[in-house]
Amino acid sequence: MTGGLLDARLVVDRGAFRLDAHLRIAAGEVLALLGPNGAGKTTALRALAGLEPLTAGHVTLGERVLDRPDARVWTPPERRPIGVVFQDYLLFPHLSALDNIAFGPRRHGVDRRRARAEAGDWLARVGLAELGKRKPRQLSGGQAQRVALARALATHPELLLLDEPLAALDARTRLDTRVELQRHLAEHPGATLLVTHDPLDALVLADRLVVIEDGAVVQEGDAAAVTARPRTDYVARLVGLNLYRGNASDHGVRLADGFTLAVTDRVSGEAFVAFRPSAVAIYSDRPAGSPRNVWAATVGGIQRHGDNLRVVLHGPVEAAADVTPPAAAELGLRPGQQVWAAVKATETHAYPA
Ligand SMILES: Nc1ncnc2c1ncn2[C@@H]1O[C@H](COP(=O)(O)OP(=O)(O)OP(=O)(O)O)[C@@H](O)[C@H]1O
Structure with a gap:
């Protein structure tokens, strides 16, 4: 890995559960965060996005400290240069596909016409140029996923967070969408964190894997290293x-x-x-x-x-x-x-x- 774009130590206390994980991701790198149910993957993603307060630690993107409780530094989610694709996409139901995507740039101060023009470009890039007027309920799962990805990428985020981006799709759509997602991630100049249960998603989409169990990192490395030398039962079963x-x-x-x-x-x-x-x-x-x-x-x-x-x-x-x-x-x-x-x-x- 070259210089880390993201450097985060995420400590989050939630009653009996404690997440304590150190994550570093270089520019252009895709890191997969894997782990069994309840390991703390979503908590980590939400903490990076600013949706979950840190008990301790820090989130640094490039030169910028976004979160550091001991120095009373905190950046609200909407001011973080971070794009998020949630598991269920969370598209605005009353907005068209185009306006869902334009929402991101608009929020970052781009004027309405330019935001819609940019959104149109993004729609074309994800292969949905014809569907801009549709509402989310008129889109298939795969199409909604692409709109959610376009919405996240349209703000040119330094860090892209993907929470189980393919989990809601049927097997066939998942196959096609995975290939397409790989292409977009390869073009994304920022850092990407991909939360997934699926070893195939991790192997196909990520440059490096971090496995967490019970809130702690148990193994990390590239796919070859992790699959050749599993260190926990969970990783062994995974591979x-x-x-x-x-x-x-x-x-x-x-x-x-x-x-x-x-x-x-x-x-x-x-x-x-x-x-x-x-x-x-x-x-x-x-x-x-x-x-x-x-x-x-x-x-x-x-x-x-x-x-x-x-x-x-x-x-x-x-x-x-x-x-x-x-x-x-x-x-x-x-x-x-x-x-x-x-x-x-x-x-x-x-x-x-
Ligand atoms: N709102 C909450 N309040 C208290 N504890 C919570 C809350 N949400 C989750 N937890 C606990 O935090 C821990 C981590 O949950 P998290 O959702 O981050 O795991 P995960 O790895 O994303 O799991 P999954 O794969 O099932 O989505 C779990 O033990 C869970 O029970």
């Missing part, structure tokens, strides 16, 4: 890996309940081990020999997963395994069944905790 933590020695990584996973990476001390569900093989009988990790397991749930079945295995190593439908049929897989599970050491990835 579809089995993840364990234990103590590494010469022979492998000893997990809390005593099972030692053989690995090929050289690590020592506290370590994580990760492997893909597709690396787990299931057998009816104990497989013979070979330098593998083998353990007795009980089949838990079985679910369809793409073209395969995902099988939850209980035992000394709780794991998800992907098997093909023919293999599952041959094994006669059903919940409660006793099986053997195996993972080659070469299929594991171990790294320091």
